[in-house]
Amino acid sequence: MPVVTKVSQDGKKLTISVEGRFDFAKHQEFRESYERLEQKPESFEVDLKAATYLDSSALGMLLLLRDHAGGENAEITLTNANADVRKILAISNFEQIFDVA
Numbered sequence: 001m002p003v004v005t006k007v008s009q010d011g012k013k014l015t016i017s018v019e020g021r022f023d024f025a026k027h028q029e030f031r032e033s034y035e036r037l038e039q040k041p042e043s044f045e046v047d048l049k050a051a052t053y054l055d056s057s058a059l060g061m062l063l064l065l066r067d068h069a070g071g072e073n074a075e076i077t078l079t080n081a082n083a084d085v086r087k088i089l090a091i092s093n094f095e096q097i098f099d100v101a
Contacts (some may be wrong), residue, residue: 003029007041014041016065017051022085024057034065044069049080054088062098077101 003026004017016033018026034044044065048054066074077099081089089100 003033005033008039011039012042013045014043015045015047017047017050018058021053021055022048022058022061023052023053024054027057027061030061031064034068038077040069043075043077045077046080048082048085051081051085054085059088059092061095062094066097075099 002017002019007013008014008015014034014037016030018030023032037043040085046062046065061078062078066076069076078089078094079101086100089095089098094100
């Protein structure tokens with residue numbers, strides 16, 4: 001199951017869609033999805049609609065994305081998470097540092 005990226009036409013937003021298990025096996029693919037861009041977008045969306053599972057390494061990957069995107073000032077939205085993934089985000093207090101929609 002892949003990590004799929006889409007850059008908006010104006011280049012200001014990057015959407016990263018994660019399919020299947022979001023775990024350490026996706027580390028390199030996820031990191032490359034935002035590091036390989038020539039121009040850094042202003043905002044990021046991580047679409048979790050097709051993610052079936054999230055583990056601690058995925059939480060770490062989200063923190064790495066946050067650091068890359070500007071730390072506390074980063075504009076990152078986690079979208080379309082199912083109930084199980086939302087529960088993991090809530091238990092980990094990620095709703096405090098990311099916009100979960």
